[in-house]
Amino acid sequence: MQTKKIINDGNRAVDEMLEGILAAHPRHLKSIDGSSRSIIARDGPRQGKVGLVIGGGSGHEPSFLGFVGKGLADAAAIGNVFASPPPDPILECAKAVSGGAGVLFMYGNYAGDVMNFDMAAEMADMDDIEVRTVLSTDDVASAPRDQRHKRRGVAGNFFIFKAAGAACDRMLSFDECERIAGKANDHTFTMGVALSPCSLPQTRRPNFEIGPDEMEIGMGIHGEPGIARGKLKTADEITDEMLDRILDEMAPARGDKVAVLVNSLGSTPLMELYIMNRRVKRRLDDIGVSIHATWVGNYCTSLEMAGASITLHRLDGELQTMLDHPCDCAMFRAG
């Protein structure tokens, strides 16, 4: 028996979704003629501004195209479900948003994305568009601390892209935009937990198996196995387990400021996320870390997977300015 989905044809799901997105957000988004997987901000890209191209596989909505708009990303290249986009639509994005000041590629650190974006960067280079790449590697569960560069990019993209988008929108230099993007990544730490699988529209079969009383700590946003499988615990225990690792790495001092993201992997409802956030607040209060802003909801999902992630983004003056910088995207507004 196939899992239930409100779709037509699994192979057409991504393109039909994109049609629905463009229909819903004509004031924010447009696609490129002949390259329907390249989604561009109507407002944002402009002469003299560093262009910001993000992207990755589908199935993580509102990532990535929900973060395309004035003050954030200029374009997103869209892949198949859980698959990097190929180089062509990435290249088209780069061309469309290039304002002569360079183009930043930002995406989560996955082998597939790296290969495709790198190929696109080489092609852009041949078109005289200078491209630099900043990978997000915020998933603390995905490699040991001394191998941070090997880690996956997950929900922390939200803060990392936000900082970079603000830097670009403020017309900072290519060097500065790249530096701030990298710093934002260094300041961002995420851990996730999964409770139940999702299924790809093409197969409609659960993408992993998990017992009826089990959870997987550290699971990736494509259902990649995490650190450990265990019995489902309480919200406070789960939150603590994630926070302990995050705080251990982030090592905040009393008086430090953070922004918080409690993210649903898809089907975990706001009620549960806010119960987790309650614990986050208590824990941070206990160690004298102040919370500058909090987001709770669906920001980087894995289709209908059940589970959640917690991200802390450590702020300094500069990153706070970037976070507070206004943005107006199809699925996200701030500032």
Add this chain to the structure above:
Amino acid sequence: MQTKKIINDGNRAVDEMLEGILAAHPRHLKSIDGSSRSIIARDGPRQGKVGLVIGGGSGHEPSFLGFVGKGLADAAAIGNVFASPPPDPILECAKAVSGGAGVLFMYGNYAGDVMNFDMAAEMADMDDIEVRTVLSTDDVASAPRDQRHKRRGVAGNFFIFKAAGAACDRMLSFDECERIAGKANDHTFTMGVALSPCSLPQTRRPNFEIGPDEMEIGMGIHGEPGIARGKLKTADEITDEMLDRILDEMAPARGDKVAVLVNSLGSTPLMELYIMNRRVKRRLDDIGVSIHATWVGNYCTSLEMAGASITLHRLDGELQTMLDHPCDCAMFRAG
């Protein structure tokens, strides 16, 4: 075996959620001392303005408290999961937001809510606060057309509250606010479909049964049975089935303008909602109805239920003004 949830104690879930919400949104929301189930907008209630109190059971997040804020509702009274709040917190809300110009109570038409809000209204009257009530009855699946007043209020609340909140924020008279609220309800039509149940935090057992290849058309947002059980269809077929009923009632003329809401009941991801929206756009294009604005996402959920609803809100000049009026709420911004 109990269903999986990231919670601590099912009986404390609502209060822990509220603690997490206040922790996340201190700039938007506060609770009343001694009445933690009464959530008030920090900005919004003021002298001379008609106060708008909304509310209902928990489990529908971001309804109702996500829509509390400047330009929308002044307060929300929060009940247990799928249960109307009792009169006391409703009364506290009314007192807190009363600006001497009257207080509007708005909520979905359910027996429990009606009894509790009416009791609160009687108590407010004893405190010399004039209360009027406008029920939302947008669920076309829940009673025949000639018994519209018996219908349930569901996701269409979004538009109905939005219009009323704008009218209040624009300092219109009590009569005008009431009239506009009622008109917004008359102009709003919703149909839902459910694919899988949710479970209450206290029992953690599925609240209804449904076959692995079945869907329920017209299901209520608390899992109340709908119009018909059938085999799961394609996104286009499901959308058509819902739109046919909505359009039949709304009877739009060529050139009419609507706003659209495609809402997830909880675990149906954005991908599927946007695939439905694609069909909505095509259908409306076909009959020459123009779309003024579209919202797609989680607006009125049933915990982690799988399914979706479609709402059309027929606009005239006045309702369009109300819809475009800016609002700034904890979980929703517009304008």
Add this chain to the structure above:
Amino acid sequence: MTTIDSARLAGMFAAIAAAVSADRDRLCALDGIIGDADHGIAMDLGFSAARDAVAALDAAATDPTTLLNTAAKSFLNAVGASSGPLYATAFMRGAAAVKGKTTLDDADAVAMFQAMAKGIQDRGKAEPGEKTMMDAWAPAAQAAGEALASGKGLADSLGAAVQAAKAGAEATKAMIAAKGRASRLGERSLGHMDPGAASAVTVIEAMRVALTG
């Protein structure tokens, strides 16, 4: 002739709370079929709160009216929902019916019982046959009144009430709901017992045992 004081009434709430709690899952399941699956939770929560609130009173210094009003208020605030206003109003009307008494005799107890049913009726405006808890409470109140009028004691009167409530609840299976959440189901509510009527039987039976046992 039984004499019911405030301590006995407090015991009644403890008994109802225990009975309803044991019945919670069945009531949720019944509500899951034609409603929103929470009726057992609401009743459990409400009567637990009422039990705790009246247990916290000094029974010796509290008259039945105050006790019943306390129960009503705490039930309501713990529950909301449909059951909250309905049972809160029931107990407030029960309270009013025994105003001024320090103990209740059989007639007082039956008066209280009938006032409860009347309270539910006034609050919910449900007519018999609309597939609500009224379909248990109305015949129960009538049966208790008739039994008392025909010279029966409280035990027999409440015994008759229980029988009538059971029959009434059973009869809801053949009804199409016209009030409450299930009223949108039309014919699909046929064949299923109304959860509020089912819980009414549990409540009334617990009252009978606690007040006459």
Add this chain to the structure above:
Amino acid sequence: MTTIDSARLAGMFAAIAAAVSADRDRLCALDGIIGDADHGIAMDLGFSAARDAVAALDAAATDPTTLLNTAAKSFLNAVGASSGPLYATAFMRGAAAVKGKTTLDDADAVAMFQAMAKGIQDRGKAEPGEKTMMDAWAPAAQAAGEALASGKGLADSLGAAVQAAKAGAEATKAMIAAKGRASRLGERSLGHMDPGAASAVTVIEAMRVALTG
């Protein structure tokens, strides 16, 4: 001695597409254990696109290089993911290896095959033992080359390649992944075959049949 023209190469893509499509669910399941469960989809999509793109060419008027480049491009654009750049690069390198030829003899075919493996290596930078498709492709390319050098024909050479790929894929079970999605699993990737190595066997076997059958 076999002679392979563009029509035969187009048939090869049809054969791979059919084989991979039949294998789709197994590959997704393997990827579900240590990856993201989509490898079968990607391979199916990619080879279907390649098949359709080369089928649309006029084989008589298309040289093998153009045909292979067309396959590469269409595979890449249909897929993205990891498999996209890896197989696209494989076919582009295969195309370069047979540049200028209108038909391929045994040595040309083995050269193409070896260039494919080298392309995957260059694109993915995976070393043997890192639990990727390289662990099938590298020994397969080596075995084909050795067989040809020792005087075997294409059928035997590709037969040796299949055997080596099978052994290589089997050996990935004992490896800890160091490249690709599974590289974050550490020891938890032990005991499971790498999906890319598994699909490599399917691809190579289909090539053998199509080019020598």
